[in-house]
Amino acid sequence: EPEVTQTPSHQVTQMGQEVILRCVPISNHLYFYWYRQILGQKVEFLVSFYNNEISEKSEIFDDQFSVERPDGSNFTLKIRSTKLEDSAMYFCASTAGPMETQYFGPGTRLLVL
Amino acid sequence: QKEVEQNSGPLSVPEGAIASLNCTYSDRGSQSFFWYRQYSGKSPELIMFIYSNGDKEDGRFTAQLNKASQYVSLLIRDSQPSDSATYLCASHSNSGYALNFGKGTSLLVTP
Numbered sequence: 001e002p003e004v005t006q007t008p009s010h011q012v013t014q015m016g017q018e019v020i021l022r023c024v025p026i027s028n029h030l031y032f033y034w035y036r037q038i039l040g041q042k043v044e045f046l047v048s049f050y051n052n053e054i055s056e057k058s059e060i061f062d063d064q065f066s067v068e069r070p071d072g073s074n075f076t077l078k079i080r081s082t083k084l085e086d087s088a089m090y091f092c093a094s095t096a097g098p099m100e101t102q103y104f105g106p107g108t109r110l111l112v113l
Numbered sequence: 114q115k116e117v118e119q120n121s122g123p124l125s126v127p128e129g130a131i132a133s134l135n136c137t138y139s140d141r142g143s144q145s146f147f148w149y150r151q152y153s154g155k156s157p158e159l160i161m162f163i164y165s166n167g168d169k170e171d172g173r174f175t176a177q178l179n180k181a182s183q184y185v186s187l188l189i190r191d192s193q194p195s196d197s198a199t200y201l202c203a204s205h206s207n208s209g210y211a212l213n214f215g216k217g218t219s220l221l222v223t224p
Contacts, residue, residue: 033210042217043157043201048210056210091156099145099209104156 002026004105006092012111013082021077021108023092032075033093033102034067036060043091049075050098082112115140119202119215127223132189134218136202139183143204146178148187151199151217160187160200192222 005024013019025032034046047057049067066078075094079086089109093102116139126132138146145164149157163169163176163185175188185204189196199217206213 031210033212035212043203043212043214045206045211045213056206056208058211089156099205101147101159101162102212103159104149107156 004092004094004103006090006105006108008108009106010109010111012113015084015112016081019079019082019110021079021090021092021110023075023077023094023105024073025075025092025094026096026103027073029094029096031055031095031098031100032067032069033095034077035091035093035104036088037091037107038085038088046077055098079110082110084112086110087112115143115204115206115213117202117204117213117215119200119218121216122219123221124218125221125223126192128192128194130192130222132192132196132220132222134187134189134200134202134220136185136187136215137183138185138202138204138213140204140207140213141180141183142207145205146176146185147203147212148174148176148185149201149203149214150196151201153199157201157214189220192220194222194224196220197222 032049037043048055089107092105147162148160161176173190177186201217202215203212
């Protein structure tokens with residue numbers, strides 16, 4: 001069964017450094033999403049992406065964040081200058097169309113020191 | 114602020130019993146609702162989705178939706194220790210892109 005994959009599974013970085021989290025969505029899916037979950041808190045929407053454009057973003061997704069589909073398979077989330085409070089699990093998800101069930105990748109655990 | 118509310122629990126049920134998980138939502142315009150299961154340190158895993166008022170059954174799971182009361186529930190029949198996890202309720206935003214999640218209810222099924 002096709003699934004969303006994410007790399008790396010864990011990332012440790014120093015405050016102020018840039019990080020890029022990578023996702024490979026399910027192959028025939030066209031809509032891509034990033035969510036984060038701070039330890040002990042709820043899953044929070046960051047951004048959705050379709051047709052090489054952001055279709056929706058939350059208040060969390062400020063100028064420090066960006067997303068890109070650099071090729072036909074990868075979908076990336078970049079955090080330009082990480083803060084301590086960016087420490088969280090970051091989940092990628094994808095769907096074939098809008099309003100469809102979102103299938104989540106295994107996540108990247110980001111720790112900012 | 115459009116919220117999805119869940120009792121954090123923990124909800125403890127004996128093996129073989131029915132577990133009942135509840136969720137309320139504030140956005141009357143929400144059309145679709147999802148139940149995900151999340152084991153500690155893992156990603157959300159879809160259990161069921163429901164769009165229409167009433168009940169929807171899938172194996173041991175039944176989702177119930179009452180749009181008038183803005184209430185969604187998940188029943189787990191014949192609960193097993195492997196069902197012990199956090200259950201997340203989510204609804205789509207009006208745009209249809211973002212999922213709004215509740216904080217989740219922790220379920221513990223005791224042997």
